[in-house]
Amino acid sequence: MSAASKAAAALPAPPPIQQLHHFAYRARDAEETRRFYEDILGLPLYHIIQSDHVPSTGEYCPYTHFFFRLQDGSFIAFFDLGDDQACEPSPNTPKWVNHISFRVDSMQALHDMKARLEAHGVEVLGITDHHIFHSIYFFDPNGIRLELTAQLADEFQMLEESKTARARLDEWTARKEQWRRERAAGNAAEPLKPQRNDRPEFAKPQ
Numbered sequence: 001m002s003a004a005s006k007a008a009a010a011l012p013a014p015p016p017i018q019q020l021h022h023f024a025y026r027a028r029d030a031e032e033t034r035r036f037y038e039d040i041l042g043l044p045l046y047h048i049i050q051s052d053h054v055p056s057t058g059e060y061c062p063y064t065h066f067f068f069r070l071q072d073g074s075f076i077a078f079f080d081l082g083d084d085q086a087c088e089p090s091p092n093t094p095k096w097v098n099h100i101s102f103r104v105d106s107m108q109a110l111h112d113m114k115a116r117l118e119a120h121g122v123e124v125l126g127i128t129d130h131h132i133f134h135s136i137y138f139f140d141p142n143g144i145r146l147e148l149t150a151q152l153a154d155e156f157q158m159l160e161e162s163k164t165a166r167a168r169l170d171e172w173t174a175r176k177e178q179w180r181r182e183r184a185a186g187n188a189a190e191p192l193k194p195q196r197n198d199r200p201e202f203a204k205p206q
Helices: 002-009 030-040 107-119 154-186
Strands: 021-026 044-051 060-069 075-080 101-102 125-129 131-141 145-151
Touching: 021 030, 030 044, 030 060, 030 075, 101 107, 101 154, 107 125, 107 145
Parallel strands: 021 075, 101 145
Antiparallel strands: 044 060, 060 075, 125 131, 131 145
């Protein structure tokens, strides 16, 4: 056993991570963001931190940091840096990739929130059927893509899904290593496709 392996073996097991504490984004304007999350989505403004310096780095950057609380005690948080600038989307990533999803308790709740958002002039995509859950999608005032999800699968079904997740990811990883070798040799111009299509209803006829 190598020294690195021995050192790793001597480490304590990772303590359980209980839940998401908060996810933080940049906000263009604190009040505009508050109206959206508190008045429309119903998430109460719960905490605010204001300072001239960033505690983790020490750099000078005045900010207002504010938090909205979810039912499980977790938060979505924002930084208003006082310059009326929103966060910019990643130039190499499709807009649908980076998003945060919140769970609601039922399909009725999902329908109700869709109606509420649309009544406030928010464009909503969906309801989208993901088999184990249904979702709607929309953007907040800062250009952040949000998803609201009604879970359909029960704990037993999700447990069964978890039993194959690692094997499927390992298969993807092995295929990606082969794809990288082929790409390095100039034989793979297209992105790697997954080994299985879980959404055959969207497959186009060949």
